[in-house]
Amino acid sequence: MISFVRASRMMSLLLHLQVRGHVTGAELARLLEVSERTVQRDAEALAASGVPIRSTRGPAGGYRLDGGYRTRLTGLGLDEAGALAFLGLAGPAAQLGLGSLLEGARTKVLAGMTGEARDRASATAARFHLDPVRFFGTSEPVPCLPGVAAAVWSDRRARIVYTVRSGATSTRDVDPLGLVLAAGVWYLVALRDGARRTYRVSRIRTVEPLPDPVRRPSGFDLAGVWAESRADLEREKTAVSVTLRIAAHALPRLREVLPVHGQSLLPGAPTSEWVELTVPFESAEWSFTALLGLGAAVEVMAPADLRTRIAGELSSAAAQYRDGGRRGQDPG
Template identity: 70%
Template sequence: MRAARMMTLLLHLQVRGQASGGDLARLLEVSERTVQRDVEALLANGIPVRAVRGPAGGYRLDGGYRTRLTGVGLDEAGALAFLGLAGPARELGLGEMLEGARIKVWASLTGAARERAARSVERFHLDPYRWYGTPEPVPCLTELAEAVWRDRRVRISYVRAGEAADREVDPLGLVLAAGDWYLVALRDGRRRTYRVSRVATVEPLDGPVVRPDGFDLAEVWAQARRELEREVTAVEVTVRVEPRALPRLRRAVPVHGQPLVPLTAPAELDLTVPFENEHWACAALVGLGAAVEVLAPPEIRRRVAAELRAAADRYRDAPG
């Protein structure tokens, strides 16, 4: 443990050039006194670490010293796919390994290569989470990640429509989509997708996972997404919509119907758009309030009108 910490300290100084005792303590999650002891141990082993005094002081390596001990370990290599995605890496329990791998990769770069990498970090950032939302709680994510890493079958308790049911599955991969985690797995030989926030418990089983030949998680996920987004349209609704509501209407309809909704218009316009079912159509259109009028079919127009009248009655006698 201490050896790994001292290596991280050494590589951090090699990358940064100089760092304060407080910065190193936060990086290593130890006290500044522990940092000082580690520096003394490095000095005793011939590593030229110098303490720089003053307000802008700290520690640095003397004489352009560089270590060649920058090999990336197996666990760290497994975390490299998450470079630039520190948040998801922490959720999977890979945060410490990713930081170790990142420091070693940076330490192995020299001159123009390190400058180019630094420019990329300054100019590009990946944020996988959606706006105005917090990630769903995923208390079983780390256990599922462990099962995926080790190719071990699991029994999960999966909650759907308020009821839990046990499922024995072969975990194949985890996917982060729009801020939510999904488990891709086999159940009885057929591919299934589970929302990780609905997994209540995970019980490891003895049997190993037999991964299908040529399994490609990215392609499998893209196929699953296409299948979901191609759901059969159950109802088409003709609406008269004000320009200000067009972006919200576009988000409310299925993917295959979104090209029918422009994002801007000079005046209100009539559109016919699809919905998965009448219930979702009514809920989405009621949410647009007075900015949209349902023209057809008549049964949905009546349902929306009834909902709006009931809402108006509820607020008619409200204080203020």
């Protein structure tokens, strides 16, 4: 008797052949997450049951269906249907543990299309790609993401240990409402003591599911709530205003480190080589770090304590390089 797991795998193999036409054994093994020997056994079992599978050997070998054979057993399972929300987001789906479900759902959808519609879908996928991670960066580690996602999926409350910006940790019981991927960073939107909160998933150290169901607000709209949360964050009161003189070529780099409400203060087409302006920063510490990174392309005019601090840091760095150069020279 064929087990449910094997039957499901054999159906997936059949659907891949129906969608792709000719597939190598190695590719099928990768898609089904089994060995090539297992693919061969499953193909032989399908052939023995009357499915016209043909195999060829050699470098260009593989498996195909003869005679335009098609199966109509393409119904989506509940989990596969849920995974369809991540079409075009294979990376995030894999982080959530939905990679195989998404691939299975995608294959079934393509198998149910006409040849022309399938070609159009394939052509679209070949021309458009969504990459949610910023340039020169990698996705930050989120070891607790599967646990958080499980709580979101099951609508169960959770107890999380969370690291705040100071480095301290606290334990919080929350009602997980949804997960948001923004610029490659995962956020959990949740209720805590009835108030809405947003948690950066990378700062969650542990997650423990609780038996109580989530108290989800009536008519909750995750996209709308996230837009409000983001707007609130971007409208936060400026902690420090800095007057500076900056080279025109460094303005794009300055834009990257300013809050949203400060970016509109930058001139779009400066008419001189140097520009003087006053811009906001979210904190005094961030203004120091960000402006120090611009080096000689910027001069802080005010506040005086920030100007003094940056000047001291640059002076110390210059002395370190000078001393290091002398240490590397041969004596005498």
